[in-house]
Amino acid sequence: MQTKRDRSWGIAIFGLIFFSVGMGFLFAFVLPALYDGYRMQSWPGTQGYLISTSLDSHYSDNSTTYTAKARYQYRVAGRSYENDRVAIHTSGDNIGDFQETTGHMLESHFSNKQPVMVYYNPADPADSVLIREQRWEMIGFELIFFAAFGGFGATALYLGLRGKKINTGPKIQGKLWLEKTEWADNIIRSNAKSSTYAMWGFTFFWNLVSMPLAFNIDTIYQKEGILAAIALVFPLIGLVLLAFAIKSTLAWWRFGITPLSMDPFPGIIGGDVGGEILVNLAYDPAMRCEVTLSCIHSYISGSGKNRSRHESVKWQDSGYAKIIRCRSNRNRLQFKFTVPEDLPQSENHSDSYYLWRLNIKSELPGSDLSRSFEIPVFKVPERKSTITVDSPSFRPTGTAQISATSLLPIVKSSGSTLELYYPMLRQPLTHLMGLVFGGFFAGIGMFLWAEAAREGTMLYFMSSIFSLIGGGIMLAMVYALFNTLRVRFDGRNIHTIRRFLGLSVKQTTLAYNTITDIIEHKSSTSTRNGSTHQIQYDVIAQTEQGKTVLAEHLDSHSKAKLVAEHFQQLIGKTKVTNQSHRV
Incomplete structure (x- = not known):
């Protein structure tokens, strides 16, 4: 593959301007103050007398800046000198209380006609100062500006000069995975x-x-x-x-770079998505490395200054990677998933596009392993992976095998009879956090309502919006916390009953022969960080009259599918239509 660097001179010049400002802060303020503080420590002192003092203040933008000023007289080798330098930093500020404390101290000495200690430069006695202690809080404050402008400028300058690697070879129509430099060599970095x-x-x-x-x-x-x-x-x-x-x-x-190689390359819609990741890690056959594959819709919503990018997970599956010994402190993590055939393929980045993301995670002593990869997955002729592990069903040493019954809250099971019970306070932390979030919005609404009497009717409108949103979230979270679900298969019918605080909310009876399908359905999505999402699946029964929830809170597509197949067997059906990507 032929590539070149496409440098951005505009970004580089922009960065150079900021970098120059940062260096200006360094050479105009920080270094001179450090140098003066260093040389003044060796200056001798002599007694002097104050001629005048003042504590000046300047008000702007709701802040007050103070400057301690003084003029003093002193003698060195029989010669009289006058100066007005009070401290190392000569300008006013409001960092701490140095200026106010110094100003009050000098005014006290002046009013009481007390002498002050004057430190002078023996090579030039006219160069003197009253307070030679370094103000490290002021140095830190100035360094922040140097680091902000200099750091931002240096980063922009580096990125502009480094540029972006682009493919200069012949374009391969319809093969995006070979056109993108991030994928073309099948060495994908996280x-x-x-x-x-x-x-x-x-x-x-x-x-x-x-x-x-x-x-x-x-x-x-x-x-x-x-x-x-x-x-x-x-x-x-x-x-x-x-x-x-x-x-x-x-x-x-x-852990290092952790390059990923796909097998097959690219991953195949309706087939295998597999590969291996090379990682700096000592071999441990009992190590558990979770791997999650997600199909994600990335899109921009809003307009103008309110534009923001969001992600919506359309399909997800998870399991474990298999550790393959490679060499000392260098091992491979192998994974493989089988994905449905009617999901979208990878697309070029735009305001609205689909991508496939692979996340790996392993909790280890010290630093945990956590990596995220955007990988190519396309609708191409099927090729089988040479990787034998099936991540959703693979279990590392010491990890229990998953069965449909282990995923369900079974309270009774005998022959063709199966009874499930989902109690109150399921996933309490998630719902309590939602309750707090809703309460925060509702609290803002109540505050705005109280302020509206003074500020005008617009606040009544804003208060109503915040109160409705916050109140709605709180009601939903309370319901989620305190509802129960009981599901019973009796050999001919499925009976479900939903209760809230013990009161019946909904009861359903479905004859087996009226059920047209049992499917996996995405119920909710949570975001752990910017690139890791977690889908919750429900398993539902479909009839001509509608849908009925049979199982809840399954955290992967494979688990939901396993439960759906188990229910199909209970009611005497074998075909399961995979609709887990539907939302």
């Missing part, structure tokens, strides 16, 4: 490196904004009292983000 960079970038800019609050916490406490604790939350979040960024970096160093 997003771990870019995610780590993004994590550091977000952490950096969050701390850029929040750390000045930490430097200024004394001033905030004096003005706002206990509310200063709220201001501290943001720097604390910054420290948490820093911990995650360090954790991500350690994981990257531990």
Whole structure:
């Protein structure tokens, strides 16, 4: 494959401007202050007297900047000198309480006619200062601006000059997997490196904004009292983000690039999607490495400044990868799935496109293994994979085999009779979090309603929107927490009863011969992070009158399919129509 770098000179120039501003901060403020602080430590001192003092203040944008000023006189070797430099930093600021404390101290000395200590440059006695201690909080504040502008500029400059690798070889019509440089050589890299960079970038800019609050916490406490604790939350979040960024970096160093090779290449709609991942990991046959394959619709919604990208999972399956010993501290993780034939194939990135994502995860001592790959899956003539493992059914050493009955909350099973019971408080953490989220929205609505009497009718409208959304979410979460479901197969009929707090909500009786199909149906999707989603499947019975839920909260397509097939056998049917991708 012939490739070249397509450099972006516009981004490079843009980055150079920001980088220059950052370097300006470094050479104009940080380095001179550090140099002055260093050389002043060796200056001798002499007694001086204040001629005038003042504490000037400047108000702007809801903040106050202070400047401690003084003019003083001193003698060196019988000669009199005057100067007005108070500290290493000569400009006003509101970082901490240094300026106010210094100003009050100088005013006290002046009013009481007390002498002050003056430190002077022995090579040039006219060069002097009253306070030669370094203000490290000020240095840190200035370094934030240097790092922000310089770091952003250096990153943009690097990305612009590095450019993007593009395929300059002949185009192969209809074979996107050979046109995209990320796929063409069948060595697919994860997003771990870019995610780590993004994590550091977000952490950096969050701390850029929040750390000045930490430097200024004394001033905030004096003005706002206990509310200063709220201001501290943001720097604390910054420290948490820093911990995650360090954790991500350690994981990257531990496991390396982890290249993925597909077999077959590309993955096949209606056939096998398999491959192996090379990872820096000591061989352990008992290690459990979860692998999840997802078909995802990525799209942009909204308009103008409100445009944002979202992801919707159309189909998902999960299981385990098999560990194959390769060589010392270098092993292969093999996986394979069989996917339905009527799912969308991989597409070029656009405002709305489909992609296939593979996630692997393993909890290990120290850094956990977690990688995400965008892989090519297309509708091409079927070719069988040489990989023998079937990830949905494969179980590592020490992991129990999955059967339909192990996935169901069975309370009674005898012959053709089967009874299931889903109690209250299923998945309590998820629903409690939803309840808190809804309560937050409803609380905003109540607050806006109280403010509307003063601010006008528009707030009544906004209050109604927030209250309806928040109240609706809360009602849904309460129902999810406190409903139960009982399902009973008696050999001829299926009986279901849904209750809420013990009160019957819905009862259904389905004769076996009226059931046209039993299918897997996506019921909900949750997002663990930006690139990992978790689908919950229900198994439902279809009749001409509608659909009835028979099983809930199955966390993979294969598990839902296994349960559906089990129900088919119970009612004397063998054909299962796979409709798990329908939403």
